[in-house]
Amino acid sequence: MKYLVCISKVPDTTAKISFKNEDKEFNSDGVTFIMNPTDEWYALVRALELKEASGGQVTVINVGPKDNEKFLRSAIAIGADDAVLIEANEETESYYIAKNIAKYAQENGYNFVITGKETISFNSFSLGGMIAEFMDLPFINQATQWMLNGEVSTIYKEIEGGEEVLEVTGNCVISAQKGMAEQRLANMKGIMMAKTKPLAIIPIALGEEKVQVSQYQVTPPRGNCKMFTLDQIDELVQALQSEAKVI
């Protein structure tokens, strides 16, 4: 089986988030980026486990600038066999990324395309569904478990108040979430071997960006809390009227 795992980069979870260029662009000054945790911990590790159990190849892919190579190298150090970087501008939107990944997956005969359920930065949940559409494959969203028996995948999903168990025959696209696998650390030998495994950089092939961000807005911080005791009802009403201006 051939597994193609989509890897994106996201700001480190402790990064201070701000925007520039009239709030149209994320301000990456001084921000450290990491591999998107749901891609790394769940999608990649589960693909590696399935490959280790029954053979195959795990390729990691990213659409982005050349510098993203280092995230792909990290994924190789964790155990991926090879990597592909489709070189593109920094903030490319999902449609365009999905089109290019789908094309690559189709041309190179991958059986499964796996993404994390979302990036922890833009949280758009959109990539997997689009890839599946472009490849004309079923899409299983937010899977918590994935077993593979021959051609048949058994996939668990959480649903409101319970779980759904699906069987999919043949190729499909899966987005993975917590439960699917456990974080795996790159060990020293993996890191040293990462240099020797193939990482192909190919030019972007398809399409123009169709969605432009017109503005980002940061949620205003919550104001200070003012406490009133039971015998201060009058003061409370007055504050709601004159300070908070909500009644």
Place this chain on the structure above:
Amino acid sequence: MNTSTDYFLVDEMLTEEQRLIRRSVRDFVDRDIIPIIDSYAQKHEYIPDLMPKLGALGALGPYIPEEYGGAGLDQISYGIIMQELERGDSAVRSAASVQSSLVMYPIFTYGTEEQKRKYLPKLASGEMIGCFGLTEPNHGSNPAGMETKIIEKSDHFVLNGAKMWITNSPLADIAVVWAKDEQGQVRGLIVERGMNGFSTPTTHNKWSLRASATGELVFQDVAVPKENLFPDIRGLKGPLSCLNSARYGISWGVIGAAIHCYEVALKYASERNQFGKPLGGFQLQQKKLAEAITEITKAQLLSWRLGVLKNENRATPAQISMAKRNNVEIAINIARELRQMLGGMGIMGEFPMMRHAANLESVITYEGTHDIHLLITGMDVTGINAFG
């Protein structure tokens, strides 16, 4: 607000692999050490399964070549691993230091091919634990005075004596032991657990390195097969070369402890308010933080440069002494000063300063005390021996 602990961008001097190594070891420490370390330190127990975990990560003998189970890393990578491990706890770094520099290094450097094949791969995976016996009850700073002896018989040596303060001795499967032969020359040999007359009593009631097992090595007419002797190395340069490798790692390691204290104090200073403003807004507290990051930065540059020299085989023992001495001192001072910054909270186990400060009391003592390293620098610059 600049919360970086890499003030002079030392990172940019690292290779991509070295940065990956740091991240991986840091993730390991955040996931597997920091959440549990206080409880083991409080209970005065070593962390079970620590060695196999360090082995799986590749942190045991990382610079040993791959054919013997290591990862074939360079010296800066080794230093980075030590730094990140000690950010968790000096006990964890000590375990990795001893296994790597004091057990695997001498077996790799002085051992026979059979010894290397027999021990190194299992030591690298953590399946086997090793310890290093140099210090004795009556001879600490002056190991040349050692009393432990070997006497040659037809196919074995008879070993008698005792070693004290030995990291991991209660857990060890093997001990690299330094003893004098009948000609009074220091020799090294590998003693295995289970050999008759060999025991490893535990040292209890430490206030420092409480999550590390420390003990003695006692030898009463232990018959050690001749094939367990390092064949060619004679004299103190054997154990001292091991100490050089370990001390180099310590110079990096303690920066990790200092960084951890600094990270916690900086965060605390921005969150805790007194007199209507954050602690970080008071000059006296800023002085502590500013001095801490300055000393951390200087220490990083010292160790990084020492790593470059070590990779080129040019680092002198005197340079290593200077780095060990300086970096341990700044780390222990940072831990103590920044502990104060947390007020009462600073004495609690939820915060790392008290634990790091107490651990560093061992680190400033072992591998050559603070004073002894000063004498080494003193002798290097004056040419006069002031030890005796």
